[in-house]
Amino acid sequence: MHLHNPKRDVEVSGPLRVNDLVSQLGLSREAVLVIRGDSLVTGDAKLDDHDDIEIRPVISGGAQPRSARGARP
Amino acid sequence: MRCKRCTEPAIIEIRRHRTSFCSECFLHHCREQVRRAIDKHRMIAPDERVLVAISGGKDSLALWDILLDLDYEADGVYLGLGIDDYSKRSQSFAERYADTRGAKLHIVDIPAEHGFGIPDAARATKRVPCSACGLSKRHLLNRAAIDGGYDVLATGHNLDDEAAVLFGNVLQWHVDYLARQRPMLPATDGFARRVKPLIRMGEREMAAYCVVKRIDYIVEECPMAAGNRHLRYKEVLNQIEERTPGAKATFYLQFLNEMLPHLDQVAAEERSMVGACSRCGAPSSQEICAFCKLVEKVG
Ligand code: SF4
Ligand SMILES: [Zn+2]
Ligand SMILES: [Zn+2]
Numbered sequence: 001m002h003l004h005n006p007k008r009d010v011e012v013s014g015p016l017r018v019n020d021l022v023s024q025l026g027l028s029r030e031a032v033l034v035i036r037g038d039s040l041v042t043g044d045a046k047l048d049d050h051d052d053i054e055i056r057p058v059i060s061g062g063a064q065p066r067s068a069r070g071a072r073p
Numbered sequence: 074m075r076c077k078r079c080t081e082p083a084i085i086e087i088r089r090h091r092t093s094f095c096s097e098c099f100l101h102h103c104r105e106q107v108r109r110a111i112d113k114h115r116m117i118a119p120d121e122r123v124l125v126a127i128s129g130g131k132d133s134l135a136l137w138d139i140l141l142d143l144d145y146e147a148d149g150v151y152l153g154l155g156i157d158d159y160s161k162r163s164q165s166f167a168e169r170y171a172d173t174r175g176a177k178l179h180i181v182d183i184p185a186e187h188g189f190g191i192p193d194a195a196r197a198t199k200r201v202p203c204s205a206c207g208l209s210k211r212h213l214l215n216r217a218a219i220d221g222g223y224d225v226l227a228t229g230h231n232l233d234d235e236a237a238v239l240f241g242n243v244l245q246w247h248v249d250y251l252a253r254q255r256p257m258l259p260a261t262d263g264f265a266r267r268v269k270p271l272i273r274m275g276e277r278e279m280a281a282y283c284v285v286k287r288i289d290y291i292v293e294e295c296p297m298a299a300g301n302r303h304l305r306y307k308e309v310l311n312q313i314e315e316r317t318p319g320a321k322a323t324f325y326l327q328f329l330n331e332m333l334p335h336l337d338q339v340a341a342e343e344r345s346m347v348g349a350c351s352r353c354g355a356p357s358s359q360e361i362c363a364f365c366k367l368v369e370k371v372g
Contacts (some may be wrong), residue, residue, distance in 0.1 A: 028311045030314050060294060
């Protein structure tokens with residue numbers, strides 16, 4: 001199957017469960033969404049060879065710097 | 074896997090609630106969680122005008138969408154940070170959403186109005202970009218809310234954001250920061266009320282919300298965020314969450330229930346130290362506020 005995210009593209013062979021794919025890629029389930037075509041799939045879904053899969057990271061680092069003393073956020 | 078509410082095929086599993094939902098029921102869940110946060114912390118009264126801080130990312134656009142769906146009178150404000158391409162692209166996501174929804178978006182462009190961007194500010198102050206960025210956001214978003222006559226300023230901080238900030242504050246026992254890490258900060262002289270209606274929503278749920286509602290947002294990270302402290306805290310918290318679903322929610326929501334009431338005095342003392350900036354009149358505990366100092370340094 002074809003995997004892509006904003007940074008890279010990879011081919012992986014199926015069939016494979018979503019949760020297994022995520023752990024094979026060394027990712028945390030909390031940190032990504034798996035999208036097949038244009039719909040979300042749950043961890044138990046089985047992915048096939050011909051699927052087009054997006055692994056979308058969901059963690060943003062938008063910093064919340066600690067505010068300067070007295071400058072109430 | 075099936076939706077626990079209606080038994081249609083599920084599209085998302087939420088382990089900390091031991092549940093899974095189809096698209097319809099997931100959207101219902103999101104609106105309910107936001108409504109609960111708003112009610113519990115008395116964030117917004119039904120007839121109040123809300124200004125939503127929009128970055129073009131998933132959280133702020135989803136928040137705006139949910140507030141509009143819940144029938145609040147909610148306008149957006151986008152702050153142009155002058156981070157080259159990234160700012161241009163995120164602004165276009167914000168504008169596109171406003172267009173499709175027929176909603177009103179104010180644009181405040183820091184380079185156009187103050188002659189510098191966040192990268193310039195970071196160079197001039199020799200500090201991390203997020204520090205100049207954070208204080209500029211606080212100042213300018215508040216000003217936009219006050220000048221526009223809005224009752225309340227809403228930001229898209231989610232459960233993961235708040236848990237990461239809490240983690241950092243606890244690691245260093247910053248009691249004064251802890252005292253003001255509140256989901257609702259009441260209006261005071263010169264400050265609009267500030268609220269965080271997404272505190273019950275995980276970051277992953279917010280991204281999922283945008284996928285389900287087909288809201289296009291900027292997926293890529295702010296280039297200035299790399300390696301920042303809060304990203305590391307989020308990673309650590311997610312490792313704990315993997316093994317113990319619900320750990321993040323307990324950590325943060327129990328802080329609100331069990332700890333914050335003990336810190337009311339600290340927060341009140343701090344508020345009493347706030348005066349007005351001699352240049353711009355904004356509330357500040359010093360003679361010149363942090364934003365005016367920044368303008369002076371960069372200018
Ligand atoms: S990551 Fe830092 S510089 Fe970028 S938008 Fe967030 S606070 Fe500003
Ligand atoms: Zn359902
Ligand atoms: Zn000032």
